[in-house]
Amino acid sequence: MSRRRRSTRDSSISAFPRNSRTRARYPRTCLISEELNYGCAGITNSIAANDLATLPLLIAGNEEQKTTYLGALMKKLTFCAFAITEPGAGSDRCGHEHHLSARGRRVHHQRHQAFYFERLGGGLVCDLRTSDKRLKHKAISCFVFPATTPASQSPDAWQAGSTRGRHRRDFFTKMCESPRVRWSVARARASSMRDGDL
Amino acid sequence: MGTFDKSRPEIGAIAIGISQRALDECLKYSRQRSAFGQPIAKISRRSSFMMADMAINIEASRLLHVQGRVVGR
Numbered sequence: 001m002s003r004r005r006r007s008t009r010d011s012s013i014s015a016f017p018r019n020s021r022t023r024a025r026y027p028r029t030c031l032i033s034e035e036l037n038y039g040c041a042g043i044t045n046s047i048a049a050n051d052l053a054t055l056p057l058l059i060a061g062n063e064e065q066k067t068t069y070l071g072a073l074m075k076k077l078t079f080c081a082f083a084i085t086e087p088g089a090g091s092d093r094c095g096h097e098h099h100l101s102a103r104g105r106r107v108h109h110q111r112h113q114a115f116y117f118e119r120l121g122g123g124l125v126c127d128l129r130t131s132d133k134r135l136k137h138k139a140i141s142c143f144v145f146p147a148t149t150p151a152s153q154s155p156d157a158w159q160a161g162s163t164r165g166r167h168r169r170d171f172f173t174k175m176c177e178s179p180r181v182r183w184s185v186a187r188a189r190a191s192s193m194r195d196g197d198l
Numbered sequence: 199m200g201t202f203d204k205s206r207p208e209i210g211a212i213a214i215g216i217s218q219r220a221l222d223e224c225l226k227y228s229r230q231r232s233a234f235g236q237p238i239a240k241i242s243r244r245s246s247f248m249m250a251d252m253a254i255n256i257e258a259s260r261l262l263h264v265q266g267r268v269v270g271r
Contacts, residue, residue, distance in 0.1 A: 030211040030267050037215030048212060056201045 207267040214263055217256045224249055 036044040057069055228239040228249065238245055 030207055030263070033208050033211040034215040034218075037212045038219045041212070041216045041219070044215075045212065048208065052205060055205050059201055059204070 207263060210259070210263040210266065214256065214260050217252075217259070221249065221252050221256060224252070 033044065033048060036047075054070060057065055061069075225239070228242075228245055229237050231238050234241060
């Protein structure tokens with residue numbers, strides 16, 4: 001649901017087809033906000049509160065202001081889907097900080113360690129992250145990036161073609177037997193498939 | 199000021215979502231909480247009227263919000 005808004009004037013709670021007009025998009029944004037707040041007001045407000053600061057910049061800011069204050073959006077750093085293991089996976093899930101930044105040609109995940117990296121179909125890459133490689137708490141974050149994102153390159157050692165990547169692929173396959181991990185990956189893939197922007 | 203055309207209706211949607219959840223939780227609790235051997239939803243007319251007023255206000259605000267976002271989009 002998180003969406004790059006560089007060329008749009010909508011808020012961050014948005015799930016719109018790319019080519020739809022803004023006039024048709026806006027009521028959907030309100031409906032999504034209403035439903036999300038029905039579920040959990042705290043989490044949704046933490047997302048929507050960013051709109052109050054970013055919306056004036058997106059609407060009336062010049063390029064310099066956008067670059068200064070909306071750096072991550074301007075750098076085209078985006079991800080299509082995000083999933084995390086469901087509640088009950090352990091307290092380790094709460095310690096995750098999903099802070100993404102582009103350093104060179106790589107996506108830098110703060111306090112995250114790469115676990116697995118795979119190229120999905122449809123021009124997507126799947127990046128699994130965890131704060132504990134031993135998966136003691138089985139808390140895994142799954143990011144799905146478009147392959148065309150400039151910063152979506154991961155080191156070769158993490159990819160499936162290398163020896164280390166194959167080892168991790170086997171481990172990942174074994175871990176997929178866990179319902180938590182399976183849910184996380186399936187949710188991310190389903191979200192990306194529903195995304196009309198892809 | 200063009201920002202408000204986009205941000206205000208969304209804040210209204212947030213308030214409606216929270217209000218609807220509060221009403222649903224209120225209904226759920228009034229059917230669950232029992233006094234004098236019956237749920238308070240049955241024995242207390244006052245609470246029923248209060249919840250009816252809540253539902254009326256929420257529906258009214260939702261219609262107003264729909265009108266506002268259609269006009270303001």
